[in-house]
Amino acid sequence: MEPLSTTAFLVSAAVKVLVIFTVWLLVVAGVTLAERKVAAWIQDRSGPNRVGPWGVLQPIADGIKNFVKEEHIPGGASRILFHLAPVMAMFPAFVVFAVIPVAAPLPTPWGLVEVIIADLPIGFLFVLALASLGVYGLTLGGWASNSKYSFLGGVRASAQMISYEVALGLSLVPIFMLAGNVTLPEMVRQQQNSLWYILPLMVGFLFFSVSYFAETNRMPFDMVEAESELVYGFHTEYSAMKFAMFMMAEYANLVTASALMATFFFGGWDIPFWTGDNISVAADGAVVGAVPAWWITLLTAASFAAKTGFFIFVFMWVRWTVPRFRYDQVMSLGWKVLIPMSVVYVAILGAAMLALDAAGIEFGVRYALSLTAINVVLMAGIVFWLDRRRIILGAAWRQVRPQQARSRG
């Protein structure tokens, strides 16, 4: 098929932005409801069920309520930053989704359209950069509120997000080594042609998910909000729509995190055990693999939605299961455990890849399976050896040990 003309490219880009962004906003709204429903079901309650059938219109009711509520600005607040902070929090959360491929390329009369808003050559680096920007909204919100609880929340936000960003980046280095690229469509294509990265990079997935939980400030790492300590953290003083904007940013980050997990480790829009969707576009514009069709695009979009939805559910499931860490435990997990372990992991996998290349094994299923074997061993080591010694030490660690020694001796 012909490459797109400039006009067709511009029109298709506008349409993609409109469609993906609209769907995505609806998903973000739906996720707020889903969170409350999942929380209710886990706690044997029934959840919101008053607005519309099964409460499906609850997000709309919440939105209307937030628009008409009184807006309060605390005295002594830094007004400009106070107004700016919700925007600063929301903007990166909303823009990140642009680099995630949503479905297989869609054939149109004007050419083949990739279903991704912006196929940036820097791919994941863009995600990392904007995730770092997100911390400004939280910190500024905490600082501008002129409240000690908000301020502590903001300080925690900056400390935590900056620490876990390192681990986040390091946990993805094996993917870059394996895919040889940082753009997300390329990673999806690589996973279609070998195995989903969850198998050859199992440990990486563990590190990535833990760091992304911390990066999105979700339980068990929501030190930033920590309502039992900090009232509501950095958005204690926010009300009405500004509060809603912070919440939207949080849920937008949640959806993005789930989409990224699906893309990096679970094949993105790939449908498993089926080669009919292995479509990619070579550098010269030629279509490689199966013939694109609109129904393949729809099916792959559904597959992507299912995977993303599953991870959104996992995020909620964890939130309503695991209690919050203590602040020093969060920091020690980040700096003393995740960062050194991911560095070691990068070294081990790098050595393994060098060895495989030296052995002359082509990149493909066999290559991935050999890496899987190494990962299974590492995973077992982490679960049965490192974790048995308790990665995160309890508060009673120092007191209990001498007593035990005494009782034994």
Added chain:
Amino acid sequence: MAIGVKTVERPEVGASYLRATLKGMALTFKHLVRPITVSQQYPEEKYELSPRMRGTHRMAVHEDGRAKCVACGLCPTICPANCIKLIPAEDENGERYAAVYEIDEFRCIFCGYCQEVCPVEAIHLGVHYEAAEYSRERFVYDLERLCAQDHPYTQLWDPEDPASQ
């Protein structure tokens, strides 16, 4: 449905975190898929209240609609919260009646002494709790309003066990 409370033994120092998390997640998932819910759909379903529940007041009336109150003054005297305002009056037959009888339900502590002390069984507490209003003034119930209430009277004791044994 009774909710069982289990006492959990604290994990030892060398306990695992990852596996404990997975175990906890298995437990919450069990609850997630369980169709049981303890929520009560409030306006449609309501609690079955005990006949001894002490809620907002109700004044007993004669068949002709007059309040039974004889304005003896015992209830404002015994009221520990001082929430009953009573101004007695006498009609042309020489019978005492309450010219003003107001109960401030905000001050009331629902102890039931007024009902217990009343010699003519006129003032009662009621088995009733939905007392929401749009203004504070509306919580001062006057005689007319007390007579118009139609919820059941509170029983101060169980007739089968009067000494509450």
